[in-house]
Amino acid sequence: MNDYVGASKAVAKIRMSLPTLTDTEARLAQVLTEYEFLEEKTPIKEIATKAEVSEALVVKVAKKMGFNGFSELKSAILGYRKGHSADLYSEISPDDGLKSIATKVFRTSVQALEETLAILDIDAVERAAQALAKANHVDIYGVGGSAQIGRDVSHKFLRIGRRFTVQDDSHMMMMSASVLTKQDVVLAISHSGTTTAVLEGADYAKSNGATIIALSNYDRSPLAEIADITLASTAQGGPLLGENAAARVAQLNILDVVFVQVARLDGELANERLARTTMAVSNKRKHS
The missing domain is CATH 3.40.50.10490 (Glucose-6-phosphate isomerase like protein; domain 1)
Structure with a gap:
């Protein structure tokens, strides 16, 4: 399995687990996936503080999503961001021209197809x-x-x-x-x-x-x-x-x-x- 397919599978696993999470767990998942300063060296304490949850809950949610723990979940998110698909999706904004809108709409579908295939x-x-x-x-x-x-x-x-x-x-x-x-x-x-x-x-x-x-x-x-x-x-x-x-x-x-x-x-x-x-x-x- 190449890195791109592996990362796509990992992030799809996170997204597909969302309906099984409580409101607090879903808030943590949102912090994990949207935290722009996330790095390989980011400690679990920093994420727990950002999401206002315990470190134990961070580990629990990582396992609930199908990962061995926080480190594997963090690596999956970072791997996804490094792949070209991480840049495919961005929400349409009021400042977008029609060309930009068309590009975002098409790329959103391309991303869904690639990740679904993975x-x-x-x-x-x-x-x-x-x-x-x-x-x-x-x-x-x-x-x-x-x-x-x-x-x-x-x-x-x-x-x-x-x-x-x-x-x-x-x-x-x-x-x-x-x-x-x-x-x-x-x-x-x-x-x-x-x-x-x-x-x-x-x-x-x-x-x-x-x-x-x-x-x-x-x-x-x-x-x-x-x-x-x-x-x-x-x-x-x-x-x-x-x-x-x-x-x-x-x-x-x-x-x-x-x-x-x-x-x-x-x-x-x-x-x-x-x-x-x-x-x-x-x-x-x-x-x-």
Whole structure:
């Protein structure tokens, strides 16, 4: 693993652990990741004082994030800052011109893609593809922007002859879940992993035997706890862009990988159906 990928994984680990932290622990995490004077020689006491917490809590939070201790966490943050990705993201300001805005928007998406690739669980992708390939029926649960991701996925899979149904209403999700069986799959999409309608629908579907695939920006979210398979993106954001915009790009790419693998599993049948669906809409395009 090269230093850049390793640092990206480390910082993604920090970001994805945030939903599991208390308010005090989250404040400490913010100090750790934003402290501009952080150096390899920075003592734990300095960070504890800055965050107004005990040194013991600093060690506890480092371990909660998946590191051996404060020193490993500090090294991960410093390694990330040294990599070129550390300079990719900066929040849009009132003084930015359109060129600067475009650059920041694009670079935020590039960063999300690179970091998501660094932490992508290939085994989970394979299991998700296998589950979708074998499913009798697939329902996609999501609201707002997550529902739009679901519609893109539904459109993509229809191209190879697989019909996915998008449910973006809490009542429809519960009705769907009530009739699913162990031969069926739910693809539950929630950026935060805490969307009530998606959680309730996925939980009910699972109680009826359906396989739950979660797609979220946090791999320790309540949705991930329900899921049989979790596909995680990682994206940071600020007041204007937020996380969702960049995460949406990363999540669409994750599902593109799953789509390609399902098509591979389907083999010639996928190619045949792709040719048929492409032909079906070809006369809807204006030719010169």
